[in-house]
Amino acid sequence: MKKYLLILTTLVSLQTYAQYQPNWNSLDQRPTPDWFQDAKFGIFIHWGIYSVPAWATNSNADGFGSGYAEWYWQRLFAPNLKIHKEFVAFHEKNYGKASYQDFVQQFKAEMFKPEDWARIFEQAGARYVVLTSKHHEGFTLWPSAQSWNWNAVDVGPHRDLAGDLSKAVKARNLHMGYYYSLYEWFSPVYKNDVNKYVNERMIPQMKDLVTRYQPDILWTDGEWDHPAKTWQSEEFLAWLYNDSPVKSSVVVNDRWGNDTKSKHGSFYTSEYGHGGTDNLPTNGFARPWEECRGIGESFGYNRNENLEVYQTGEQLVHQLVDIVARGGNFLLNIGPTADGRIPVIMQQRLKEIGDWMKVNREAIYGSRKWDKAPAYAKDSKLHFTQKGANIYAICSKWQDNIIIENIEKPTKVKLLGFNGDIKFTYKNKVLTIVAPQVNPNTIPCQYAWTYELSNAHK
Incomplete structure (x- = not known):
């Protein structure tokens, strides 16, 4: 009996020791699953209520990111920005006194065919997909209990957009992932009691997203307001790595607090041509990296962009080659329309990349710097x-x-x-x-x- 208890105690001790503890010293020991570094090319998707106005300035008057159409709601209430007046003028001219929330009535996704999307992504040569499950506006593309009446099942499309796309993508043997914004611009709970927001909204939502759809990527953003301790990132990642249904396959980025970028996570991130220069690894953080960008200058679909704003197929192939040669992954974004179509110009660019990949795949997939x-x-x-x-x-x-x-x-x-x-x-x-x-x-x-x-x- 004593011998049995000794063996049992030893096994329990080994199991406990093998688990990742809720601190960066332990979490950073987890190796990045090989599939991510082998994949090299993924598709980012920004799709939400902002796809209804689908508008941003083409001016960089306020610097990097000022032309992001997915920030439409925030721009309407940011008088400190030079572009604020342009947003207000556009909104009042075209929508009068309608609130941003009113746009949900036009976000119907009636043309959304997830199987067609997945086919386009596969033919483009992508090996993984990352969908915005919730952007900074707080609207979720899945039936989140914490976003009652502000999700795609309760209102708007009345459809589980995140779930339907996940099924179609996985059916093509592609890896499915989700972008998730930690913060929300106008959530009263977030603005008044961040701890309550984290405990009662953010953490439950992320756990629901993971257990419900079992994604291989969790791509967080909106981390800059607070350090990782406030977001309880270490505790959540310990759960993700130890107890979640994707504990062996999941990868996460480095946006878990205003003190984590290029320091913690499965891979570090950069965007719009800054890869490998603005986010160099620090504190011994040796991980793969990923560059993301849109085909144009916005992530969300921007009707104000003209042809000259869009990258050509040649430019995108050259960027893919450059990034992979430097050891990175390329996450290329598309911005679908509110009715669920991938704009034809974006489909054309993806096809051009896919045609190139069919011939040169051996030099890309599974390669290293x-x-x-x-x-x-x-x-x-x-x-x-x-x-x-x-x-x-x-x-x-x-x-x-x-x-x-x-x-x-x-x-x-x-x-x-x-x-x-x-x-x-x-x-x-x-x-x-x-x-x-x-x-x-x-x-x-x-x-x-x-x-x-x-x-x-x-």
Whole structure:
């Protein structure tokens, strides 16, 4: 009996020791699941009540993010901003005295076909999807008990948008995730008693989101008002890593308090071209990173954006290559319309990326940054990734001769998407690849071309 009790006590002790404790020292020991770093490309979706007015200025008068259409409600009540008067004038001209809450009557999602969305994402080459389950406006896209009469089932579409999309995305074997705003602009409880808000609204909502839909990503935002202690982030993450139904697969970003960015989480985040420069890891935080941006300048759909504001397919492919070569993931945002359509211009851009990925996927999925690659330069036309013993040299501009220094001699050189042989010479650790004498447009991909260097990494 004593022996049995000793064994039982030992097992319980080991189990307790293996669990993550509610402090950063313990939580940071949890490794980031490999699937995330292997995936490389995901789709971000900003969709909510703000998709009804779908408007923001194209002026950067108030700096970074001033053209975000999803901030429409906040801009109407922010007289300190230079763009405030433009928002008020637009609103009064087109909606009179209607309140922001009145927009819910027009947020019907009547054209929303989640299976079509999931197909578009899969064909784009994305491996994961992140939907805004709740933005700073507080409206939830699932039937949250804490957002009674301010969620997509009680009002508006009268439909579980988050759940329906999750089913369609998972049916395509893509990873499903949710963006969740920790704070809310105009919640009376949040503004008057943040602790009550956290205990009675925020934590219950996040736990419900996780247990109900079992996402592989929880992407938090709106953390900047308070430190992680106030948000009870450590306690929540301990539950997520120890007891939630996705404890083994889930990844989280680094926005858990105004003191956590680039310090804690499964990966660190940046947006709109700031990746790898404005959010460098600190305090020994060694994790994957992810850059997010919209196809235009807004996350939520902005009817005020013209064609010149949108990135071309070539620009987006080049950004994907650049980010992956530097060891990151690319989370590209789309902003659906209030009736549930993905704008055709956004579908076109996703298709262009997908067409490129079909040919060059080996250089992207499951790859890692090549540590011996030449120093990164923003104007570089040659990027590298590494997978196993192979090195991939990706040219964003067609070159007749590609010269790579300080590399092992490959056993074979192949141009992805091209069936012919590729000639190369090797001397004094310098590899010279001779491009085939063809029109690059005849190769079944555009915008960038990849040479696979077999066994060039020792």
